[in-house]
Amino acid sequence: MPSRPILRSVQTIARTTLDWLFPPTCLGCGEEGVFICPECFSRIKLIPRDVCNFCGSYTSKQGKCVNCDNKVLPYAGFRAFAYYDGVVRKAVHHLKYQNDLTIGHYLAGWLHLVYERTDWDVDLIVPIPIGEQKRAQRGYNQAERLAKPLAEMLDMPFSNESLIRINELSSQVGLNHEERRENVRQAFVANAHMVKGKTILLVDDVFTSGATMEAAATELVGSDAQKVYCLTVAKVNHLLDLD
Ligand SMILES: [Zn+2]
Numbered sequence: 001m002p003s004r005p006i007l008r009s010v011q012t013i014a015r016t017t018l019d020w021l022f023p024p025t026c027l028g029c030g031e032e033g034v035f036i037c038p039e040c041f042s043r044i045k046l047i048p049r050d051v052c053n054f055c056g057s058y059t060s061k062q063g064k065c066v067n068c069d070n071k072v073l074p075y076a077g078f079r080a081f082a083y084y085d086g087v088v089r090k091a092v093h094h095l096k097y098q099n100d101l102t103i104g105h106y107l108a109g110w111l112h113l114v115y116e117r118t119d120w121d122v123d124l125i126v127p128i129p130i131g132e133q134k135r136a137q138r139g140y141n142q143a144e145r146l147a148k149p150l151a152e153m154l155d156m157p158f159s160n161e162s163l164i165r166i167n168e169l170s171s172q173v174g175l176n177h178e179e180r181r182e183n184v185r186q187a188f189v190a191n192a193h194m195v196k197g198k199t200i201l202l203v204d205d206v207f208t209s210g211a212t213m214e215a216a217a218t219e220l221v222g223s224d225a226q227k228v229y230c231l232t233v234a235k236v237n238h239l240l241d242l243d
């Protein structure tokens, strides 16, 4: 079994070779050699720092927004890199539907940047799971393709067995927050043995209403995880677009 640094350099070489064989093109403008060129990157709507810790909405004070003020949420904090719009939306679609390993690594770099700016002290990284049926259709879980390279970057344990999805969801599109909550309520089962006492970072591609994160975090905390934080590439800005 090769040691972790060797394994990592083999992975880096494999990725570089892949890039050489199939050079990426900018998802925004088509320029060759990069996933997102500097110009398209400069147009990304980054999430500002002074957003609500729980839903990511803009708030003038740090902490909770007026909407989250009275809520008791199962997770201790939420952060995302950018709003789900423009080239970020294209990048997430690419991650979800193009079966391209390198985009996951690229977007994990964004998650890394966001994580570095938090004071979270995490000891296990867990992707939001998808159901068997969806995995069979798509062939992979896109959240895993973010969480795994992020765990490598942070040199932290990763587990896709700590939390599994038992209920295949009917579509969340068009549902309001309460309906989404009801829809995902019983969707997850945690492995209590693996999560007990752990501070867990839940990773997903997009944060829409937060109902998925809430359900997953509730299950983890109910299985004696010490704390749960949530991190996503993008957050739907309801003022800009609904998807
Ligand atoms: Zn571009």
Ligand SMILES: [Zn+2]
Pocket: 052, 053, 054, 055, 056, 057, 064, 065, 066, 067, 068, 069
């Ligand atoms: Zn809020």
